[in-house]
Amino acid sequence: MTRYITKRAAGALLLTASLASAACGSNDDGAAVRDLTETSAASGAGASAAGGSSAGGSAASGSGLSTEGVTGTGGDNPLVAEAVNQYTAWVQTQIAQIPIEAKVFTDAVRAGDVDAAKAAYAPSRQSWERIEPIAGLIEQIDVAVDARVDDFASETDPTWTGWHKLEWLVFDQEKLDADASKLADQLDADLAKLVAGAPALSIPPVLVARGSAELIEEVANGKITGEEDRYSGTDLWDFAANLEGSKQAFDYLKPALSEVDAELATTVTDQFNELETELGAYRDGSGWKPYSTLTDADRKVMSGQLAALSESLATIPGVLGLS
Amino acid sequence: MSVSRRRFLGGGAASAVTAVGVTSLTAGCTDESNAASAGPQYVPFDGPHQTGVTTRAPASGLLASFDVIVDDRDALVEALQELSVEARRIMTGQPYDERGVEYPPLYTGTLGNPPTPHDISVIIGFGASLFDDRFGLSESKPVELIEMPFLANDRLDPARSHGDIVIEISGDSDDAVLFTLRQLMRATRRSMALKWMLSGFNRRSDPKPGQADTRNLMGFKDGTANLDGSQPNIAERYVWVQPDDGEPAWAVGGSYMAVRVIRMLVEFWDRAPLVEQEAIFGRERTSGAPLGLGKETDDPDYASDADGARIPLNSHIRLANPRTVDFDSLLLRRGFSYSRGFDDAGQLDQGLAFVSFQRRLQSFLDVTARLKGEPLEEYVVPEGGGFFFVPPGSVSETDWVGSSLFA
Numbered sequence: 001m002t003r004y005i006t007k008r009a010a011g012a013l014l015l016t017a018s019l020a021s022a023a024c025g026s027n028d029d030g031a032a033v034r035d036l037t038e039t040s041a042a043s044g045a046g047a048s049a050a051g052g053s054s055a056g057g058s059a060a061s062g063s064g065l066s067t068e069g070v071t072g073t074g075g076d077n078p079l080v081a082e083a084v085n086q087y088t089a090w091v092q093t094q095i096a097q098i099p100i101e102a103k104v105f106t107d108a109v110r111a112g113d114v115d116a117a118k119a120a121y122a123p124s125r126q127s128w129e130r131i132e133p134i135a136g137l138i139e140q141i142d143v144a145v146d147a148r149v150d151d152f153a154s155e156t157d158p159t160w161t162g163w164h165k166l167e168w169l170v171f172d173q174e175k176l177d178a179d180a181s182k183l184a185d186q187l188d189a190d191l192a193k194l195v196a197g198a199p200a201l202s203i204p205p206v207l208v209a210r211g212s213a214e215l216i217e218e219v220a221n222g223k224i225t226g227e228e229d230r231y232s233g234t235d236l237w238d239f240a241a242n243l244e245g246s247k248q249a250f251d252y253l254k255p256a257l258s259e260v261d262a263e264l265a266t267t268v269t270d271q272f273n274e275l276e277t278e279l280g281a282y283r284d285g286s287g288w289k290p291y292s293t294l295t296d297a298d299r300k301v302m303s304g305q306l307a308a309l310s311e312s313l314a315t316i317p318g319v320l321g322l323s
Numbered sequence: 324m325s326v327s328r329r330r331f332l333g334g335g336a337a338s339a340v341t342a343v344g345v346t347s348l349t350a351g352c353t354d355e356s357n358a359a360s361a362g363p364q365y366v367p368f369d370g371p372h373q374t375g376v377t378t379r380a381p382a383s384g385l386l387a388s389f390d391v392i393v394d395d396r397d398a399l400v401e402a403l404q405e406l407s408v409e410a411r412r413i414m415t416g417q418p419y420d421e422r423g424v425e426y427p428p429l430y431t432g433t434l435g436n437p438p439t440p441h442d443i444s445v446i447i448g449f450g451a452s453l454f455d456d457r458f459g460l461s462e463s464k465p466v467e468l469i470e471m472p473f474l475a476n477d478r479l480d481p482a483r484s485h486g487d488i489v490i491e492i493s494g495d496s497d498d499a500v501l502f503t504l505r506q507l508m509r510a511t512r513r514s515m516a517l518k519w520m521l522s523g524f525n526r527r528s529d530p531k532p533g534q535a536d537t538r539n540l541m542g543f544k545d546g547t548a549n550l551d552g553s554q555p556n557i558a559e560r561y562v563w564v565q566p567d568d569g570e571p572a573w574a575v576g577g578s579y580m581a582v583r584v585i586r587m588l589v590e591f592w593d594r595a596p597l598v599e600q601e602a603i604f605g606r607e608r609t610s611g612a613p614l615g616l617g618k619e620t621d622d623p624d625y626a627s628d629a630d631g632a633r634i635p636l637n638s639h640i641r642l643a644n645p646r647t648v649d650f651d652s653l654l655l656r657r658g659f660s661y662s663r664g665f666d667d668a669g670q671l672d673q674g675l676a677f678v679s680f681q682r683r684l685q686s687f688l689d690v691t692a693r694l695k696g697e698p699l700e701e702y703v704v705p706e707g708g709g710f711f712f713v714p715p716g717s718v719s720e721t722d723w724v725g726s727s728l729f730a
Contacts, residue, residue, distance in 0.1 A: 144439045265409075298391050300390060300516045301392045301516075303391075303516060304392045304512055304513050304514065304515070304516050305513065307512035307513065308512050308513035311509070311512060314426075314427045315426055315427070317424040317426070318422060318423055318426030319426075321423070321425060322425060323424070323425045
């Protein structure tokens with residue numbers, strides 16, 4: 001599940017949305033409000049009034065992606081604008097894939113076929129993991145479909161839903177009953193909401209860069225540690241998809257970046273390449289080896305590579321003047 | 324540089340070393356001690372030796388050991404250069420560049436810009452593993468440098484021992500030390516991965532010659548007989564590798580560093596009778612005086628106590644330093660106490676991060692061999708640490724620590 005930049009990004013969107021249309025209702029939580037204050041202060045959007053008025057609200061509205069009124073600097077650079085268009089289109093194709101991939105998994109769950117569900121679990125998450133930070137712009141969706149048990153009191157907490165709850169049932173409990181079917185239905189329904197909100201999706205330029213960086217933070221904080229898919233051990237699938245999604249966003253920004261800072265563009269390209277090479281050792285057919293096969297030495301090296309890449313990606317908004 | 328350097332060196336006037344026959348220690352110390360207590364200072368970075376070694380034991384200390392995770396020599400050199408640039412900046416208070424607000428700042432902000440003075444020093448050391456076949460350094464290994472074996476009653480945890488590069492950060496406060504750690508790591512993420520880390524403290528009173536300025540967590544004064552590294556003649560004799568020591572030329576001016584993470588079984592210790600505690604150390608707990616004598620600064624006078632009736636022959640201070648004419652294995656200690664919460668049994672996990680610097684590693688091994696089997700062992704367990712070699716200093720603003728190894 002997405003944690004860091006997503007909340008901040010979501011806050012920025014929610015702020016502008018609530019300023020533009022009060023009808024949007026209360027769809028922020030305390031954390032989003034805090035983060036939105038920072039973000040908005042930086043972009044001069046006048047956060048204090050909005051932050052103050054909505055502080056303490058925690059109800060989730062489940063409304064769609066609302067990006068009305070969103071502005072971002074940097075869009076006047078034609079190369080950046082082009083990157084945003086390309087990335088937005090690519091995100092749309094990924095979002096369209098998500099429910100299709102997921103349904104292979106949820107169908108197996110509903111059929112009570114544990115083996116088929118096990119086989120379909122990791123592939124069902126690939127498109128989601130490629131665009132996770134963007135999909136996470138609707139925080140309710142991210143929590144509903146991708147929360148880990150750590151956010152709940154226990155595995156049996158009925159409010160815990162989504163992929164990882166099913167992962168626990170499939171890989172740990174190996175028990176697929178009516179409750180599991182209901183969870184599968186719920187996952188399909190939540191992902192349908194994501195698809196429904198997709199046409200309205202408008203991604204500010206800075207979120208292309210931040211989204212790219214966020215995916216690498218995701219890998220560094222969750223996947224490389226084996227926390228994300230602890231029951232299935234399929235973390236390297238998510239790792240690869242995160243990396244792919246991050247690289248895609250970067251590739252779209254690269255022409256703009258090369259114009260301003262060719263050295264950084266080359267450095268980041270090299271850093272992606274060395275990470276792909278390192279991870280490549282864990283290829284297994286069309287998928288990836290279990291997390292348990294990752295050696296300590298390789299984990300350490302990849303952690304270093306991820307950290308170095310993160311440091312580089314963090315400077316891109318500054319270099320391109322995106323805020 | 325000369326003023327601040329004299330001040331920071333003066334701060335180390337913490338101990339008398341009677342066995343060395345240094346009698347001039349008290350001369351001129353008072354003013355410098357006062358200067359040192361005037362407040363936190365910048366510490367020079369460049370010099371013939373790494374300057375942190377001979378500063379006072381840290382009020383706040385942190386040891387961080389790293390694995391080098393790149394496999395080519397150039398990348399290692401680059402990481403070492405980055406370490407020196409960053410350490411120099413923080414130790415001497417050079418400003419960071421300010422970038423636009425769209426960028427992450429180049430510094431964490433804890434100490435402002437430029438970083439304010441906090442007695443920060445950074446000591447960089449190399450483990451034996453750095454001299455394996457990865458970087459073509461095997462021919463250059465300091466002759467005595469080995470991976471620390473199990474010594475005395477050790478229970479070394481591999482996850483808390485050894486490492487390719489060790490960094491000891493010292494400062495006047497935890498946040499200043501952590502600032503330094505984060506800045507150093509930020510500059511070297513691609514090349515160095517944390518292996519283990521330990522932080523701790525010394526609560527210091529104003530030091531006076533011949534008196535320890537800190538107590539360890541067993542409640543006893545620690546460092547009464549420590550070397551005074553701020554005295555150049557002492558440092559040259561006991562701390563810095565000399566040209567005729569048979570070491571590689573690049574290592575001259577460096578020092579061997581022994582790190583021992585010594586867990587103290589404090590609950591057990593607190594149940595030991597005072598008479599036993601004092602016999603184990605050989606000193607009175609309150610005054611720090613050698614048993615049967617009046618003052619901490621008193622010589623234990625083993626000559627008048629040949630059979631150990633007053634100070635047991637197997638007491639810690641008598642084993643560690645018998646003060647005989649031919650005993651010359653003296654160490655410069657600048658460790659710190661640590662607390663790591665509690666263990667599975669609910670016992671406090673506390674102890675001493677023993678850190679010593681010496682011209683010859685054999686001096687440390689000699690002392691450890693003498694201490695093997697001492698009664699204190701019942702109350703302590705060495706659990707980690709390692710042996711390292713601290714290369715000579717960066718000699719100028721354009722130099723970096725470790726350059727002589729790659730010259």
